[in-house]
Amino acid sequence: MLFTNKIQQNQAILLVEDNPDDILITKRALSKGKISNALYVVNNGEEAIRFLRKEGDYKGVCTPALVLLDLNMPKMDGFQVLKEVKNDENLRSIPIIVLTTSDRDRDIDDAYNLGCNSYIVKPVSFENFIKTVIDIKDYWLCLSRVPVDIGCK
């Protein structure tokens, strides 16, 4: 890949998703798309915040270079995660990509208002899903540069 460089290959992706099927699908899409970045998965918003703040079990984990965030989740939903992260000055620079089934106008508006960096509607077909994750990786992990203090120390 043209834009890939050494530093960015170490960058981790955090997937915030409650649906086990979607987790499997995303994992497989990443692997089919030959995306070798480390993938961490948490199942709800609360876990996502604890991961990003490296609390409890998450002590010592990487700061992910990218968060893939589902909107509809138990406990704390994606909007609350966005609110929490974007209001936290230590976390707000982490790019958050909403990856959801909803293409509802209100959801899109709300997500951007809360500071999401990108909003992507999950494709139904797996072929398109692979294309989508490759596009996400090319843009966010290769073409874009992320803040310097992100990554595995």
Added chain:
Amino acid sequence: MLSVLYQFLENSPESVTMVLNGKYYYVNQSASELLGYPAPDEVLGKEPAEFIAPSDKARVMGIINGLAMGETHPLRYEFKLKRVDETEVEVETYLKIIYVGENLATLAFTRDISQRKMYERRLEALHNISRDLGNAKSLQETMEITLNTISGLLGFHWSGIGFIDDGVLRYYLRTGDDRYGGGLLQLNSPSITLRAIKTGRAQLVKDTRLDPDYYKPPNGPPKAMLSELSVPIIIDGVAEGIINIEGEDLNAFNENDQKLIETLAYHVASAVINIRSRENIKRNLEELERSNRDLDDYTYVVSHDLKAPLRTIKSFSTFLSEDYGHLLDDPGKDYLHRIASAATNMDHLIEDLLLLSRVGRKFTENEEVNLNEVLEEIKSDQAAMLEERNCRVIVGKLPSLRIQRIWAKQIFSNLVNNGLKFNESQSPTVEVSCINEADRYVFAVKDNGIGIDDKYNSKLFKIFERLNAGGKYEGTGAGLAISKKIAEYFGGEIWVESKPGVGSTFFFSVPRKAGEVKED
């Protein structure tokens, strides 16, 4: 002979006076009674100016003096006479200047017209109130208009209007000095008012002391009223309300007053029916809009919820085929293929449902849309297919409208694609044109396709009705349902004229007032 004429003058029911040198010189019996004196003698020598109401004095004296100076004035005029007891009475008078010897004298023939004036005012008030009540927006406004009219016409101190609501009579009062108030009357109370409601007939009581049902409500008049007139307001045959007036004096109201109030009650009943039907229509419309919106929201949510499991089915059937396809024999692969294609089909159905539920959601603003540009866009989107199937899309001159671009493109795109899809001609052709009618634009999309039998017309625009089953033509069958919803969203209609084997023309209309672009 002279004495007979004198008798005639003296006893004439018409008031006759003669003014000489600014003072009454002759007054007949009728005139003295009109001025409030028992006999003419007491009036002689007084000045006519004394007997003119202050509001009219300048005008009337101007006429009298002007006539004496030789000015021209109308023979007849009206004014208010002030009687000796200070009461005022409306009269009309005819003046004549005559010579008595060397002197000019003014002859006046005067008549009490207060009765006639009262009827004129009542008639005018009834005209006005029927107009005002017709425009009344609420029950409260209806009651205020009615009470103000009664107060203006009868001037009685206590008038009320009320309606039965939830087992009590809720009434609204107006007093002579413009104070308003309201109250409740339990339906089992003794009351002349309630008797009018129970019997459905007007109750004219000239002496309430003799009426066992007379009831003075606690917040009603400060003292017992001696006269009462209660008239029911009858709506669709049921006495639902009351107009009530009360007077401090005995015999304050007569049968004419009763007729007046009955006429008012009739107008009030029409106004109430009017208001109720307006409210009903409004409520039904709101309910309809709300349930349509709910249905759209529901469709939207359900469609979304269906997508997640669908993604699982599609993805895992792909995984199965990729990872274990080599372990399956041909029927196994066929089954898997069927699962995948059914899931794809379901995906399209859901997409169409979502699209359908989005029509009417206001997520984009109206803008000026050049429809010829829209059709060019549609042609360029479909360029590959058009070329491959040797299709032609011919577009006439179309107007620019102020509408939502996304739906304009969707409806034309649906109709054009339908015309090309259901088409077995060597050269599928669709012609798009616009007919300018007086109050609407009618767009026509004409094809040389397979056509539709008339008997299917009613099914055509319903969601997921497909006339051609069995996969010969692709699609979910939602296209025309979506088109119909868009046409209706624009405020217009959609319809089709077709001949099997010859072709179809789909029409839809957009009202001019909804979509007109002002040309500066």
